[in-house]
Amino acid sequence: MQTPFNFGRTVKSECFTNREQEIKKLSSNFQNRINTIIISPRRWGKSSLVEKVAAQVRAKSLKVITIDLFGTRTEEEFYNTLTNAVIKATSSKAEEWIELGKKFLKSITPKFTVELGDKHNVSMELDHETIKKYYKELLDLPEKVAKEKNIDIVICIDEFQNIGTFSDHLALQKRLRSAWQHHERVTYCLYGSKQHMMMELFNKQSNPFYKFGELLYLPKITEQKWISYISRQFQKTKKEISTLQAAKIAQTVKCHPYYAQQLSHLVWINTDKKVTEAILFQSTQELLDQNAILYFKEAEDLNNTELNLMRAIAKNEKQLSSRDTIQRYRLGTSANVIKAKNTLIDKEIIDIHNGVAVFIDPVFELWFTQHLGN
Ligand SMILES: Nc1ncnc2c1ncn2[C@@H]1O[C@H](COP(=O)(O)OP(=O)(O)O)[C@@H](O)[C@H]1O
Ligand SMILES: [Mg+2]
Secondary structure, X not given: OOOOOOOOOOOOHHHOOOOHHHHHHHHHHHHOOOOEEEEOOOOOOHHHHHHHHHHHHOEOOEEEEEEEOOOOOXXXXXXXXXXHHHHHHHOOOHHHHHHHHHHHOOOOHHHOEEEEOOOOOEEEEOOHHHHHHHHHHHHHHHHHHHHHHOOEEEEEEEOHXXXXXXXXXXXXXXXXXXXXXXXXXXXXXXXXXXXXXXHHHHHOOOOOOOOOOEEEEOOOOOHHHHHHHHHHHHHXXXXXXXXXXXXXXXXXXXXXXXXXXXXXXXXXXXXXXXXXXXXHHHHHHHHHHHHHHHHHHHHHOOOHHHHHHHHHHHOOOOOOOOHHHHHHOOOOOHHHHHHHHHHHHHXXXXXXXXXXXXXOOHHHHHHHHHXXXX
């Protein structure tokens, strides 16, 4: 029998749970042409949510285009990725696209090479010079196509903060913002996992993307939701798990969506008919083992003050700069504490929630406590 749990991919309907409110909000924004920015740590479910909503609202008159900037390193690649995605999504035949291209990219047409593959495979490769000269036409292409075809387009851009790493990115941001803010038939949904970079882009008054759209901070999924989801998935596959055991899975991973699915999967695999305490324990160890290499690597790069500070955080110390904490965890001076804290925040190992430092990755925290906690 196949596992009823899913991790490592965006989740499709049977494995998708909760998010009713966020679905409603995002879907309404898509339909009402409101730009949305979604921020959460990685693996909390941004891509899954966007895909889910995209599938729901996709209709003849509303096209959703998704691109991922994860591996995009330059402005040139960005324009190419965006333009090609727009082409692919808005024309069903190569001929149709060539027509649109001729009409809306007049000045560029002689310069681009269109590669005709099978019917969906039209792509073009624009060089640096062309992009520099005609970026505005490229950015306005979706708007023009949308108007021409009398449709609405939603462009979803994953790992959007990556544009902040391109050279001369401020100029790019300005160009994007000034083109996009005039688009009437194209709505943007921009999301990313590097929270600090995302906040920098969208929350800082001096930046071009300030107040570009509605900010949505995606929360984790609640313990209650996990309990019913996990119980349901076990039941469906004729295996037994108690409410308390399902709760324990959620608690072990602090309701982290990816890990909740991964640990549930391990428990499910290890269970013949009925979950036991021993199975829960063993599965948690397997979860730690599977991720250990990554965690070792992460810890290897840290200095002693940083490690000591993580020990304090793992022990739930709240006053990290207090004399008592500094002494107990050998943190040196309060200046050392601030420096170490900032490094850990930059490396996205910890985050500050309501003024308290916490680990971002709950399984890393568990591993850290077991291996380096003392
Ligand atoms: N709504 C959800 N219901 C159940 N599991 C989810 C949900 N959203 C995310 N997950 C779990 O988290 C994993 C990571 O989700 P993903 O959408 O890729 O996160 P992100 O884009 O924020 O990095 C998924 O593979 C799945 O295991
Ligand atoms: Mg994602």
